Amino acid sequence: MKNTTINTEHFWMPFTANRQFKSKPRLLSKAQGMYYESEDGRQILDGTAGLWCVNAGHSHPKIVAAIQAQATQLDFAPTFQMGHPLAFEAASSLVSIAPAGMNRVFFCNDGSEAVDTALKMALAYHKLRGEAGRYRLIGRERAYHGVGFGGISVGGIAGNRKQFGPALGGVDHLRHPLNLQKNAFSRGLPLHGAEMADELEQRILALHDANTIAALIVEPIQGSTGVILPPQGYLQKLRAICDRHGILLIFDEVITGFGRLGAAFGADYFGVQPDMIVCAKGLTNAAVPMGAVIVKQEIYDQFMNASAADQIEFFHGYTYSAHPLACAAAIASIEVYKEEKLFERAAELAPYFEEAAHSLRELPQVKDIRNLGLVCGIELESQSGKTTTRAFDVFEKCFWEKDLLIRTTGDIIALSPPLIINKEQIDSLFGRIAEAIREQAQQ
Numbered sequence: 001m002k003n004t005t006i007n008t009e010h011f012w013m014p015f016t017a018n019r020q021f022k023s024k025p026r027l028l029s030k031a032q033g034m035y036y037e038s039e040d041g042r043q044i045l046d047g048t049a050g051l052w053c054v055n056a057g058h059s060h061p062k063i064v065a066a067i068q069a070q071a072t073q074l075d076f077a078p079t080f081q082m083g084h085p086l087a088f089e090a091a092s093s094l095v096s097i098a099p100a101g102m103n104r105v106f107f108c109n110d111g112s113e114a115v116d117t118a119l120k121m122a123l124a125y126h127k128l129r130g131e132a133g134r135y136r137l138i139g140r141e142r143a144y145h146g147v148g149f150g151g152i153s154v155g156g157i158a159g160n161r162k163q164f165g166p167a168l169g170g171v172d173h174l175r176h177p178l179n180l181q182k183n184a185f186s187r188g189l190p191l192h193g194a195e196m197a198d199e200l201e202q203r204i205l206a207l208h209d210a211n212t213i214a215a216l217i218v219e220p221i222q223g224s225t226g227v228i229l230p231p232q233g234y235l236q237k238l239r240a241i242c243d244r245h246g247i248l249l250i251f252d253e254v255i256t257g258f259g260r261l262g263a264a265f266g267a268d269y270f271g272v273q274p275d276m277i278v279c280a281k282g283l284t285n286a287a288v289p290m291g292a293v294i295v296k297q298e299i300y301d302q303f304m305n306a307s308a309a310d311q312i313e314f315f316h317g318y319t320y321s322a323h324p325l326a327c328a329a330a331i332a333s334i335e336v337y338k339e340e341k342l343f344e345r346a347a348e349l350a351p352y353f354e355e356a357a358h359s360l361r362e363l364p365q366v367k368d369i370r371n372l373g374l375v376c377g378i379e380l381e382s383q384s385g386k387t388t389t390r391a392f393d394v395f396e397k398c399f400w401e402k403d404l405l406i407r408t409t410g411d412i413i414a415l416s417p418p419l420i421i422n423k424e425q426i427d428s429l430f431g432r433i434a435e436a437i438r439e440q441a442q443q
């Protein structure tokens, strides 16, 4: 066992209770395939693909080799009025797995930037079409769209408003569709609640006037705030309402992209085509940060047709848009997904994963289990007056005593293992969580 002597004082950790963490640091120092190695030398089963992102498993040799080779070839090249071949190749590679007709790609560095990029595109698109009055953006309660000002505005997380205020104006939110009274312990998509989509027309559009709305942004599955699944038919209804009123539909697929549901994108899985897809995470298997917005050609064309060929059409971009290392990682990751048929694998494993997840139903304090593809949420009864403590106890128990990494949000455990997981590891994952939940309930 290694003795940890690192100085933890200078790193201000993101989304972390810094003082609590630093009093007993949970450190990961290596990773391979389905496992992390903790600083004290334990093999930790990865139940969360890092942070919903390492879909092909850790340190995949092909992705590692691609990054290493690229680092010696071209470290950086600007993509403002310049370019490098890999940027174009990475975009084509992404288009090769994107829904038909979605064939133009804007690169950024993460999900938050991709969200803000998509929102800006939506606003500019309407202006270019002569509909500058469409300035409103609609999100949903309990949505997570990253941490940019656009993302926190359309996101529906109270903590953001408490700490940063209302951010952008001209934003409204639909209610989220989680309904435990009607849908607890649903297997796959919940049966009840498609009519929640009608709120878009009945309340939001009635209140604001449809002609003022630029875009609706939704996560096909609300992941970060606790695995909230769309009821059957709900996303289809949203699409139809957006179509009726000329509103762009943006799918934030930062979590659902790259095989999580057993198809390349949630759009494929649900058979609903958005106008834009926001993605990140699995795009590079998380080996190098990268995000992207994939749009329908018509949106790109609108920008191209609106100005002279020597004018910059979209006044937006990042120094590291299409960074060569990220491009190398994206191309290699997409090849791995195809060669190893990982999206198909996720689809094949989903029923087994579902069965294993629902075997925890009778455990103490388990209030709901919800699942789709290789995603699962286990909601626990909160301890009186304290949301988060029960699930966090289970999380700590899993890490220190069960050699397992899970993720929690509020009192919900969220699971999203790499798509390379096998059946034995699925049994082990849920077996270890069951032990931790039982033991926690006895405390």
Ligand SMILES: Cc1ncc(COP(=O)(O)O)c(C=O)c1O
Pocket: 110, 111, 112, 113, 115, 144, 145, 146, 147, 219, 223, 224, 252, 253, 254, 255, 280, 281
């Ligand atoms: C749906 C969704 N959108 C956006 C983001 C933000 O991505 P990033 O943390 O890469 O900025 C996340 C992160 O988890 C996410 O789940």
